[in-house]
Amino acid sequence: MLDARITLALVAAIGISAPALAQDAPKDAAAAPAATTQAVQLDDLDAKRINPNQITIDFEYQGSACEQVSPAEVGELNNGTLAVTFPTISTAEVCTMQVQEIEVEQTIEAEHIISKIDVTLTGPDGEVIATGSTDVDHD
Secondary structure (H helix, E strand, C coil): CHHHHHHHHHHHHHHHHHHHHHHHHHHHHHHCCCCCCCCEECEEEEEEEEECCEEEEEEEEEEECCEEECCCEEEEEECCEEEEEEEEEECCCCCCCCEEEEEEEEEEECCCCCCEEEEEEECCCCCEEEEEEEEEEEC
16 A cells, blocks of 8 residues: 555656656757758659640659648749749648659640749648749740
8 A cells, every 4th residue: 555655656757757857858969969951853844834834843853741732832933944832731630651752733824925934832831842843835
């Protein structure tokens, strides 16, 4: 019986001190240098003008079996180069780390003056996964 009371007191002491110990963890983590990851290049990036007002962009990348590419977000136009972002979303709360090739093909509205596309693929957290640039081909 004495052992049970000592064990209970020990568990209670740990339970009370755990939140205070946990508060120190972020300070230590913040002091450590953050790991930086570099975005990879998109595979087979291609942009084709299909009419005076639209361009089809297609590419491939190595991604998760549990992610989906959302519709493209058109950004700024600078000297004939259009910035386009393809955000991804998670399709499952829990996912295996299975990597698969994901093919993307989307058509965007684009003025006739656009001659080049800068593509950025972002993860659900907004982090850049991959990038690439290509000239716009005319069919």
